[in-house]
Amino acid sequence: MPGGRPRTFDEDEALERAVEVFWRQGYEGTSITDLTTAMGVNKPSLYSVFGGKADLFRRVIAHYAEHDMAYARAAIAEPTALQVVQRFLRDNVVAVTLDDKPNGCLSIQGGVSCSAENQDVAQSLAASRLGGEKAFADRFRLAIDQGDLPTNADADALARFLMVVSEGHAVHAAAGVPRDALQKSAAIAEQAFKAMTTV
Amino acid sequence: MPGGRPRTFDEDEALERAVEVFWRQGYEGTSITDLTTAMGVNKPSLYSVFGGKADLFRRVIAHYAEHDMAYARAAIAEPTALQVVQRFLRDNVVAVTLDDKPNGCLSIQGGVSCSAENQDVAQSLAASRLGGEKAFADRFRLAIDQGDLPTNADADALARFLMVVSEGHAVHAAAGVPRDALQKSAAIAEQAFKAMTTV
C-alpha cells in the first residue's frame, strides 16, 4: 500500500480553522462551503477525512474542550475553593476576549438554539456545559469536606452561579464588550462568592 | 374600497406565534415554512402583511421587548437600587422559565452568532441588550446622586454584572435548568450587589 497523492492540508490545522468558523458563526450559520474555504480542504476530502458536518462538529467540540477550555480544568486544580473561583473567573474573561480567536465561547455560540432537526446539537452543547458545572460542584463539595468551605455552603448553587457568570461573560464578549469591562464584572462575582462562603 | 376575502388569521396572534418560533429556534434555525405553519398564515400573506423574514423578525423583536421584557422596565422603576436589583433578578428568573413560553430569552436565543450574511441580526440583538444595560447604569447613577448608593459605587460595572447574570440565567434556562435552581444563583448575585454597595 504505497502512499498516493499528498494532501494539501494539515489535518490538525484544518480542524482548528473549523473550530474558528463554528465558533464565529454557530452550527447552523456555517455552511460546508464556509468550512472548505476556511480549512483549505476540498469537499470530497472533508467528507472522507472528517465525515459529514455533524461529525466534524463533534470533533470540533472535542478539540475546543481539550485546548480552549483547558483553563477551566487548571482552575479546578487550584488548592483552595477561593483560588479555584478567582482563577476561573479571571481566565474565563481572558479566554472569551482573545485577540486571535473569536470573541465568546464556542459552547454557547455554537448553538444555544437550533432548528427542530438540529436540536441534538444544542442539547449536546448544553449537556457539556452542565458537565462542567458538575465538576465545579464536586470540587466545592471536596472543599467543604476539607474544611476549606463552611459546612453550610451550597456547592451546587455556587457552581451554578459560577457557570452562569461565565456564560454571561461569553455572551457579553460576543457582543463586543472589552476585556477590562468584563474584569470588573468578574470582580463583583468574586465578592459574591466570598460573601456566600464566609462563616 | 370594499373589503375582500377575509383573513383566516389574526395579525397579533400570528405575530405571537412567530415570537415563539424565533425564540425556540433562533433566526437562522427558523424557516419560512416553520413560520407559516406555526402562524397559520399562508406564504403570500406573510410577505404582504409582515414583509420578508428579516422584517418579520424586527417586528417580533419589538413585540417581545414590549411584552415579554416589560418586567425589566418595571424593575427599573422600583424606588431603591437594591429593590431594582432584587425585582429584576427575581422576575428575570421567572421570565426565562415560564411554562407556556420557550425557556430562555429571545434576545439571546434569537441569534448570539450568525452566518456572515446575517451578522446584522446578531449585532442588533446585542445592541438592544447593551441598551438595557445602559438603562440600569443610568438608574444606578441616579441612585448615587440620591444618596441611595455610595458615591464610590461603579454604576456601569454593577449594571454589567446584572446583565451578565441575567444572560447566564437565560442560557441556563434554555439548557433546561429548572426555576428553583436559578433562584439560588440569583440569590448569590443579590449578595454580590449588597456586598459591593455597602459602605
Next chain:
DNA sequence: TGGGTTTCATACCGTTCGGTTAGAAACTCA
C-alpha cells in the same frame, strides 16, 4: 517506467431555502 493508491478539482445529485406569480375563492358594496 508502470501499476497501485490517494487526493485533487469539478460537476452533479435531490432537497430546501427565501421569495414570487397566477388564478380561484370569498368578501363588500352598488
Next chain:
DNA sequence: TGAGTTTCTAACCGAACGGTATGAAACCCA
C-alpha cells in the same frame, strides 16, 4: 347580481444547502 377588492391555494423561481460520483493528477514502490 355583478364589479371591485383582498386573501386564498398552488405552482413556481433561482440560489444555496448537505452530500456524492467521476476522472485526472500526484505520489510510492517495484
